[in-house]
Amino acid sequence: MKDPIEQYLSSHAEPEAADPQLLQASALAAKSTYARCLVVPAFDEAEDFLSCLLRNISDRQDLLVIVVVNAPKNEGQTGYTPEPTQRTLRLLQALLTPNAKHTRDCGRLIIDRVSFKRQIPHKQGVGLARKIASDVALALYHRGRISSPWIYQTDADACLPQDYFTTPMPKRGCAIFPHRHISDDDEVNAAARLYDLHMSYFVAALRKYGSTYAHPSLGSTLSIHAKDYASVRGYPKRSAGEDFHILNKLSKVTPLTLLPSPSIDVQARTSTRVPFGTGPALSRIIENLRQQPDGSGYLSYNYKSFALLAKGLAELDAACQNPPRIEFSLAVGEILNELGLQKVLPRLSDTNFPPTQRQRIANEWFDALKTLRFLHLAKRFNPDKSLLETLRFEARELLLVIE
Numbered sequence: 001m002k003d004p005i006e007q008y009l010s011s012h013a014e015p016e017a018a019d020p021q022l023l024q025a026s027a028l029a030a031k032s033t034y035a036r037c038l039v040v041p042a043f044d045e046a047e048d049f050l051s052c053l054l055r056n057i058s059d060r061q062d063l064l065v066i067v068v069v070n071a072p073k074n075e076g077q078t079g080y081t082p083e084p085t086q087r088t089l090r091l092l093q094a095l096l097t098p099n100a101k102h103t104r105d106c107g108r109l110i111i112d113r114v115s116f117k118r119q120i121p122h123k124q125g126v127g128l129a130r131k132i133a134s135d136v137a138l139a140l141y142h143r144g145r146i147s148s149p150w151i152y153q154t155d156a157d158a159c160l161p162q163d164y165f166t167t168p169m170p171k172r173g174c175a176i177f178p179h180r181h182i183s184d185d186d187e188v189n190a191a192a193r194l195y196d197l198h199m200s201y202f203v204a205a206l207r208k209y210g211s212t213y214a215h216p217s218l219g220s221t222l223s224i225h226a227k228d229y230a231s232v233r234g235y236p237k238r239s240a241g242e243d244f245h246i247l248n249k250l251s252k253v254t255p256l257t258l259l260p261s262p263s264i265d266v267q268a269r270t271s272t273r274v275p276f277g278t279g280p281a282l283s284r285i286i287e288n289l290r291q292q293p294d295g296s297g298y299l300s301y302n303y304k305s306f307a308l309l310a311k312g313l314a315e316l317d318a319a320c321q322n323p324p325r326i327e328f329s330l331a332v333g334e335i336l337n338e339l340g341l342q343k344v345l346p347r348l349s350d351t352n353f354p355p356t357q358r359q360r361i362a363n364e365w366f367d368a369l370k371t372l373r374f375l376h377l378a379k380r381f382n383p384d385k386s387l388l389e390t391l392r393f394e395a396r397e398l399l400l401v402i403e
Helices: 004-011 049-053 083-096 125-142 186-208 226-231 242-250 278-291 303-319 330-338 341-348 355-365 368-380 387-394
Strands: 036-042 063-070 107-113 150-153 174-176 179-182 222-225 256-258 264-267
Touching: 004 125, 004 226, 036 125, 063 083, 063 125, 083 107, 107 125, 125 150, 125 226, 125 242, 150 226, 174 242, 179 186, 186 278, 186 303, 186 387, 222 226, 222 242, 242 368, 303 330, 303 341, 303 355, 303 368, 330 341, 330 368, 341 355
Parallel strands: 036 063, 036 150, 063 107, 174 256, 179 264
Antiparallel strands: 150 222, 174 222
């Protein structure tokens, strides 16, 4: 059987991963090999972001940082302005300038996807940028230029903790570091605390009610084993949500490990650069806090929706047993049918296969994306409620700290 990394690099990797000039760039000349590799997409970032990103990392001599400096093509998308691309071009020049104000004591490989005719299709956005960087890292690992099989992933707005690279890693899969959003702006910081609390609530409630997809999805907190990265064919080329979707793929084939520490600090920034995610969410929360400063007006998932999810999971499990019990309660059945249950139900209840195999089919069908869609559809039965009130009165068992 062909090695999965070789197969990926030959059939699915981006062209940069096979570019001999890029792989022999001057950033690699100082050392024949590096112990570890960090990949970073950068669009419209501060010219000194590398110094901020690595300021707590004392030993950088064996670190190679791959930065994909990128910008979206002007393809007539709504709201396009040239200024962010112009700033990103200046960032590229700063990173390529020997005496620039950024970290110089680590290996650096700078990939240009911002110059004219090199820009990224706007619908492929940060997903393609991450894929390019990770594909190059994979190629260098395969060539023996990077010794660690772990491809560390982060963003230009993060600040890595001192023991980030020395934290013990699992044998395989994907490791997810804890994080917190921070800001020097009091208004943004208050919004960030609510947003992080919302995400912690989401993960804790999923875990409480039996979902196998109870994990956060933030691109700046991941480290992916090279073989597992290759096995899921890398990052999806998306302008947002690429971290969620690669984790969804990884979770079906390899363990996801939620590390207890250390925590990564991520700058909380309002943004309209992506259609959804942290930046747009913070903007909405700030507007909400201006109306209700105590935070009680910020709505999140109704806690009853997670109980409904648990009921759905139990009813799907029953359909996979011998004999199959095809009985779905009214609300669960309505939601699952909208998610396409009827297409997969014959496979779930086919007694020619053992229950364990059918349960695996059910779990892979009802994945992280369908779990999220289930919770959104459940809002018709259980409307969103105040997050703070939910945590104080209904979900106290989750033991989340409310500041």
